[in-house]
Amino acid sequence: MSRLFLLNHLDSHLKMSECVMEEEERAESTVSSCVSMKSDLSKDKPYNFGIGPQGSPLKMDEDRAESTVPSWVSLKSDRSKDGGIIDFRSSEEIERGEHILSNWDQSAPPGESSCSQPGSRSGDAEMKPKQRSDLQEVIEGHKMSLKRRCEHVTEGTHEAGSGTLLNKIYTELYITEGQSEEVDTQHEVRQLERTSKKNIQDTPIKCQDIFKVLSEQQRHIRVVLTNGVAGVGKTFSVQKFSLDWAEGLENQDISLVLPLSCRELNLIRDEQHSLLSLLHVFHPTLQKIRAEDLTVWKLLFIFDGLDESRFSLGFNKHQVISDVTQVSSVEVLLVNLIQGNLLPSALIWITSRPAAAHQIPPSCVDRITEVRGFTDSQKEEYFRRRFSDEDLSKRIISHIKASRSLHIMCLIPVFCWITAIVLEDMMTRDQRGELPQTLTDLYSHFLRVQIKRKKQKYGGKQRPEELTEADKELLLKLGRLAFEHLEKGNIMFYSEDLERCGLDVSEVSVYSGVCTEIFKRESVIFQNQSTALFI
Numbered sequence: 054m055s056r057l058f059l060l061n062h063l064d065s066h067l068k069m070s071e072c073v074m075e076e077e078e079r080a081e082s083t084v085s086s087c088v089s090m091k092s093d094l095s096k097d098k099p100y101n102f103g104i105g106p107q108g109s110p111l112k113m114d115e116d117r118a119e120s121t122v123p124s125w126v127s128l129k130s131d132r133s134k135d136g137g138i139i140d141f142r143s144s145e146e147i148e149r150g151e152h153i154l155s156n157w158d159q160s161a162p163p164g165e166s167s168c169s170q171p172g173s174r175s176g177d178a179e180m181k182p183k184q185r186s187d188l189q190e191v192i193e194g195h196k197m198s199l200k201r202r203c204e205h206v207t208e209g210t211h212e213a214g215s216g217t218l219l220n221k222i223y224t225e226l227y228i229t230e231g232q233s234e235e236v237d238t239q240h241e242v243r244q245l246e247r248t249s250k251k252n253i254q255d256t257p258i259k260c261q262d263i264f265k266v267l268s269e270q271q272r273h274i275r276v277v278l279t280n281g282v283a284g285v286g287k288t289f290s291v292q293k294f295s296l297d298w299a300e301g302l303e304n305q306d307i308s309l310v311l312p313l314s315c316r317e318l319n320l321i322r323d324e325q326h327s328l329l330s331l332l333h334v335f336h337p338t339l340q341k342i343r344a345e346d347l348t349v350w351k352l353l354f355i356f357d358g359l360d361e362s363r364f365s366l367g368f369n370k371h372q373v374i375s376d377v378t379q380v381s382s383v384e385v386l387l388v389n390l391i392q393g394n395l396l397p398s399a400l401i402w403i404t405s406r407p408a409a410a411h412q413i414p415p416s417c418v419d420r421i422t423e424v425r426g427f428t429d430s431q432k433e434e435y436f437r438r439r440f441s442d443e444d445l446s447k448r449i450i451s452h453i454k455a456s457r458s459l460h461i462m463c464l465i466p467v468f469c470w471i472t473a474i475v476l477e478d479m480m481t482r483d484q485r486g487e488l489p490q491t492l493t494d495l496y497s498h499f500l501r502v503q504i505k506r507k508k509q510k511y512g513g514k515q516r517p518e519e520l521t522e523a524d525k526e527l528l529l530k531l532g533r534l535a536f537e538h539l540e541k542g543n544i545m546f547y548s549e550d551l552e553r554c555g556l557d558v559s560e561v562s563v564y565s566g567v568c569t570e571i572f573k574r575e576s577v578i579f580q581n582q583s584t585a586l587f588i
C-alpha cells in the first residue's frame with residue numbers, strides 16, 4: 054500500500070508557542086514554565102515516497118526520490134550497468150586507500166567495551182593482493198558515494214538547498230562530553246537561556262574526536278551516544294563527520310563509515326535482513342563486499358535519529374546474532390550490533406533527541422556527548438558564513454542581538470536558518486513593515502516566505518504574496534492535522550491521517566513543495582482570537 058509519510062515537527066510547539074506568546078506579551082518579564090518534552094523545531098528530511106510491494110525503499114521512483122529524500126539511501130546505484138564499481142579515483146586516492154588498509158593492519162585491535170565480546174579480525178593477515186585491491190576499490194567507491202551525498206545540504210527548497218555546500222555553511226557547534234541533565238520539561242526559551250550559560254565543568258569535545266581516547270582514564274570507545282534537542286545539529290554533525298572522512302581529512306583509521314538514518318530504517322521494519330543485506334540496501338556501492346570483509350575492516354555504523362525509529366529495541370529479550378549473514382528483524386540486528394554480539398569491533402554512533410536516548414542501556418554506551426548548539430560567537434559566525442553580503446550579515450546580527458527571544462533561540466541552528474530566511478527576504482526587498490521582533494512574528498513571516506517560494510516554483514496567476522481561498526483552506530487543513538497530532542504526540546503522518554483532516558493525498562503530493570516546507574521545519578503560529586493554530 055502506498056503511504057505518504059510526512060513529518061510533523063510540531064509536537065511540543067503548542068506548548069512552546071503558548072509560552073512564547075505569553076513571554077512576548079509580557080515582554081521582558083519572567084518566562085513561564087511549560088512542558089516541552091520534545092521540541093521538534095526542525096526536520097529537513099521530508100518523507101514523501103511510496104513503498105514498494107515488499108516495502109523496499111529501492112523501488113522508489115528515482116527522480117522523485119532524488120528530489121525529496123535528502124537521504125543516506127543511495128537511490129541511484131553507484132555501480133555501472135554491468136555491476137562493476139565505477140572507478141572515480143585519482144592515483145592519489147588509490148594510494149590513500151592503500152594507506153587506510155595498512156593503517157588498519159597496523160592498528161591495535163579494539164578493546165572491549167561494557168557490552169562487547171572479544172572481536173575477531175582474523176583474515177586480514179591472510180588477505181591476498183587481489184583481494185586487497187578489490188577491497189580498496191570498494192572503500193574508495195564508497196567514499197566517493199558518501200562524499201556526493203554529504204557535500205551538499207538539503208535545507209530549504211530543493212533548488213535552494215541543492216546548490217549549498219555543507220563546508221560553506223557548516224559552523225562549528227558546541228558539543229560537550231557527558232550529559233547535562235534529565236529530559237528538560239521547561240519551556241524551550243528558558244531551557245536554552247540556561248544552557249547558554251555554560252557550566253565551567255562542561256568538557257567540550259570536537260565532533261571528529263568523539264571516538265578518540267582523550268584522557269588516561271578513558272578506555273577504548275566503541276559506542277557513542279550523542280544527545281541533542283530538535284534542530285540542534287545532530288544530523289549536520291553526522292553529515293560533516295562523514296564528509297570529512299570521505300574526503301580523507303579525519304578519522305582515516307576507520308575503513309568504512311556507514312550512516313543509517315533511523316527514519317529510513319523504519320521503511321524496512323517489517324522485512325527480514327542480514328546485516329550484510331541491510332548494508333547492500335542502504336549503501337549500494339557496497340554490493341561487492343562479502344561477509345568476511347566486514348569482520349576484517351574497522352567499521353563505523355551511524356544510527357542517526359533514534360527518536361524517529363519505530364523499533365522497540367528489546368535489549369533484555371532478543372535473539373543473539375553473531376553472524377553478519379544471519380537473517381532477522383532490523384531491530385534484532387540493531388540490538389546485537391549495539392551490544393557487540395555482531396561485529397564486536399565495529400564502532401557505533403547513535404544520535405537521538407534526549408527523550409528517546411534512554412532506549413540504549415547505559416552499560417552499552419562508552420561515551421555520551423551532547424550537541425548544545427551555537428555559542429554567541431558561533432551564532433555570529435553562522436550568519437557571516439551564510440551571507441556573502443557583509444553588510445546584510447551585520448544588519449541581521451545586530452537585529453538578533455536587539456531581540457532577546459530571537460537571540461536566545463538562535464542557540465539552536467535551525468532557528469538561525471529560519472531567521473536567516475526571513476530576515477534576508479525582508480531586508481533585501483523594498484520592505485516598509487517592521488522587522489520581526491518576536492517568535493510569533495518570525496514564524497508568521499516564515500510561512501509567508503515559504504508560500505511565496507512555492508508560488509514562484511509552481512507558478513499561478515495571482516501575485517506570489519496573495520493567498521487564494523484554496524491556499525487558505527489548505528493551510529487550515531494542514532493546521533488541523535498538525536494540531537491534532539501535536540496533541541497526540543505523533544511526529545509522523547500517514548495518508549489516513551491526511552484524509553481524516555480532509556486533505557487529498559494527491560493534492561498534497563502536488564503541493565509537496567509547500568507541504569514539505571511547512572511540515573518539515575517549523576510550527577508557524579497564527580493567532581486566531583484566543584487559539585493558536587500550528588502549521
Ligand SMILES: Nc1ncnc2c1ncn2[C@@H]1O[C@H](COP(=O)(O)OP(=O)(O)OP(=O)(O)O)[C@@H](O)[C@H]1O
Binds near residue numbers: 093223224225226286
Ligand atoms: N553546524 C551547523 N552549521 C550550520 N547550520 C547548521 C548546523 N547544524 C544545524 N544547522 C542548521 O539546522 C538545521 C537542523 O539541523 P539538524 O537536522 O542537524 O538537526 P538535528 O539535531 O538532527 O534535528 P532533529 O532532532 O530534528 O533531527 C540544518 O538543516 C541547518 O539548517
